[in-house]
Amino acid sequence: MNDADRELDQPKPFIEMKIISIYAVGMENSVMLVAGLGEHSVAEEVWRATAGSTLVRHDLSRLADGIVHRWIDGLLTELRLEHGCVSCTMRLDLIPLLRTLPGPVVVHLDPALEPEAVCLALEGEPVRVDAVVTVVDRATWLADATGHDSLAGRGLSAAPGDRRTVSQLVVGQAEFADALVLTGPSGDDRIEAVLDRLNPSAPRQEVAHLHVPTLLAAIDRDARRGEVDDLFSPLLRGRPPLEAAHGVHLTHFTARRPFHPARLHRTLVALAQGVVRIRGRVWLASRHDTALWLEAAGRAMRMADAGPWLTTAGTSPDTDARHADLTVGQELHPGDREQELVIIAHRSSSEVITSALREALITDEEAALAGELRFADPFPGAHEKQS
Known part of the structure; x- marks a missing residue:
């Protein structure tokens, strides 16, 4: 399949269907998760750079109505859930997909999802997380990370009753990543200083100069790759600097x-x-x-x-x-x-x-x-x- 065939901006048919569970036993499949608040094309770049991969994306903005929009390589499907919740989306759709789709899968997570929660749901499944990539928008990230806005107030709740804040979301997304892609204008040195201490081992690239193979190859051999920490695990991962920088x-x-x-x-x-x-x-x-x-x-x-x-x-x-x-x-x-x-x-x-x-x-x-x-x-x- 050439690049022209894989373009996402081509018109795609709309398919409405009731969600069903498909359980097939196969070999362990590999998955890469791409997270981050806001619109970006990084997931598509990872997909295009990964031979034989499938791109999966979920839109949970209508989850309260029991509706989830899901794209597989650009093909839209409307899923109707009996219970509008993230766990049902994971259990009834994403996990069965990861069991059955051939080859590696790139999952573009809904902006309101934290990759750690997704990886926790994947524990025990025949799925190997090869990398978690998080996109950090420098134009808004530090204000979001230190603010008190709720996801509900931003219209980003993953489900009714979601009481998380934007700070919990963006900090969790960046902290759990194996690699980071930076977007937005540079200039606030505090953001780099925070990331140096929040996730010191994760390699970073600018989105304007993104080269996916180089970024993935730079991931540390001891990176978590979807592994969720035990609550009694060491708190300092990597080698974060202990001296202050730019007030951080x-x-x-x-x-x-x-x-x-x-x-x-x-x-x-x-x-x-x-x-x-x-x-x-x-x-x-x-x-x-x-x-x-x-x-x-x-x-x-x-x-x-x-x-x-x-x-x-x-x-x-x-x-x-x-x-x-x-x-x-x-x-x-x-x-x-x-x-x-x-x-x-x-x-x-x-x-x-x-x-x-x-x-x-x-x-x-x-x-x-x-x-x-x-x-x-x-x-x-x-x-x-x-x-």
């Missing part, structure tokens, strides 16, 4: 005593201005048995149950592996209880952030009264298990 800095905070819940909540609210990303494990004085997972992007924050600390967990292959990862210094402490947070910010300083977090830890006097004190819980969502 990374703080790696650790401590071996619990946070006072109310003081931590006040500290996080104060830090939200100018923060791009916070992620990591939290030990609260009100919940000694459970590790909590904290994740924030821009001004949006969520805290969820990450599972038991080793000192309160039973024996299992997972906890045995975590025991093996403990350092000699850690063996002096109770299990694996500790604070570990990575914060990327473009305001304040690493010293100010570290000091604020240390002041949120319980004091020696509070520790001595730990059995008598009762702490209010300002994190109600932390009782929900993080998947």
Whole structure:
């Protein structure tokens, strides 16, 4: 098939059909995911550069009505779902397609989709993720990454009840990528500095000079390629610079005593201005048995149950592996209880952030009264298990 035959701007027939599930057993297929907020042609460039590939794209803008538009190599199909949700689109259409389409598949994700969630849905399927490529628009990315706009407010919700923010979306898309393509005008050095710390291993190319084979060949041999991190995995991937650049800095905070819940909540609210990303494990004085997972992007924050600390967990292959990862210094402490947070910010300083977090830890006097004190819980969502 030559390039003229593969042009997407040719008129395509419209086909309306009820979605059906097709389950065929075959060899493992390969897939590349292309993500990013906004219109771009990068997915088509990846498709054209990948011999024998198929291009799949979904439009979820009418998902609330139970309708999904799907293109396969430019051929449009309208899918009618009994339940208008992303999981149904994945389970009833995308996953069966990836099982059955011949050759490699390039999936141009709907702008509202995060590649990590898609890869999580693909776990256990006969599908190999060869690369995740995310497009970053410098004209809007930093404002989106540090803002508080909701996806619903932008008309980008993936489903009714989608409460995510634009910051959660664009930060997650860039963070999970194996490679990045930059669009829009250059000039704001903070964006490059943030990406250096958010995803230091991902090679980057300008869209105007995009050469897909070179970009894909530059992906690190240890890139995640769709692998979703365990909540107890190391927080620092690659080698992010620890020194500040253009006002952007990374703080790696650790401590071996619990946070006072109310003081931590006040500290996080104060830090939200100018923060791009916070992620990591939290030990609260009100919940000694459970590790909590904290994740924030821009001004949006969520805290969820990450599972038991080793000192309160039973024996299992997972906890045995975590025991093996403990350092000699850690063996002096109770299990694996500790604070570990990575914060990327473009305001304040690493010293100010570290000091604020240390002041949120319980004091020696509070520790001595730990059995008598009762702490209010300002994190109600932390009782929900993080998947």
